[in-house]
Ligand SMILES: Nc1ncnc2c1ncn2[C@@H]1O[C@H](COP(=O)(O)OP(=O)(O)OP(=O)(O)O)[C@@H](O)[C@H]1O
């Protein structure tokens with residue numbers, strides 16, 4: 001997040017926009033988006049928005065449960081058709097908003113073709129244009145995308161400033177991570193967009209899996225300090241949030257629930273590391 005002074009000299013926000021990526025399915029992208037956005041809102045008091053760009057709508061489902069929202073009536077699909085995302089914003093909990101997805105959003109490609117026939121640049125830059133007016137209302141905007149090279153991921157990469165890449169630490173290869181980073185570089189070179197890697201997050205979603213040291217060493221050799229030192233391991237509680245929504249329970253004596261605290265502390269560590277990287281990137285780009 002950056003604070004800039006407007007003509008009257010008062011502070012206004014300019015959100016940092018984060019995309020969480022890997023072209024493999026089921027590696028923890030949505031978990032990362034929902035947990036980081038929750039921690040950003042609840043523990044860091046940042047005005048936070050999640051935009052669900054996946055027609056599977058998993059982030060929508062988790063956040064609706066988190067906010068006890070019975071029926072989601074608005075959607076990103078309406079917003080891309082009307083050209084205005086603001087009416088589609090749903091309030092989830094204090095500091096946390098959502099633009100929901102739905103199955104109709106699978107037609108995003110067709111909508112883009114209709115709006116901008118034969119104009120590929122306009123097609124892949126559309127989301128970037130639509131979120132511009134929202135940036136002054138938030139500190140952080142998180143984009144959740146499906147695991148494909150598609151109009152969804154292209155638009156997300158063009159709209160984001162920072163990318164959090166998922167690294168599967170129990171896989172024998174880093175193919176998903178490498179493909180994603182190479183594709184990101186291709187978009188940056190081709191369309192001259194400004195997107196950086198703010199962190200590579202090691203995730204290990206299988207119960208009882210062990211971190212593959214070779215994969216970690218290989219990742220560190222290739223990507224250096226971009227690889228976060230915090231590793232997201234399997235936690236039953238994190239899995240349970242899919243069905244129950246994210247929460248912080250309390251014991252009869254008022255103490256925080258042990259397992260919620262462990263899950264939330266983990267993602268606070270991740271967010272702290274990402275904040276450090278963002279600060280360093282800001283220093284380097286202003287030099
Ligand atoms: N640290 C974790 N501990 C336990 N379960 C996890 C953890 N991270 C993710 N999961 C579970 O693993 C499954 C896949 O995670 P998630 O939905 O975040 O992946 P994804 O990369 O978004 O998948 P897709 O590519 O289909 O969008 C989900 O059921 C999720 O609850």
Ligand SMILES: [Mg+2]
Pocket residue numbers: 029030031054058144145146
């Ligand atoms: Mg997902």
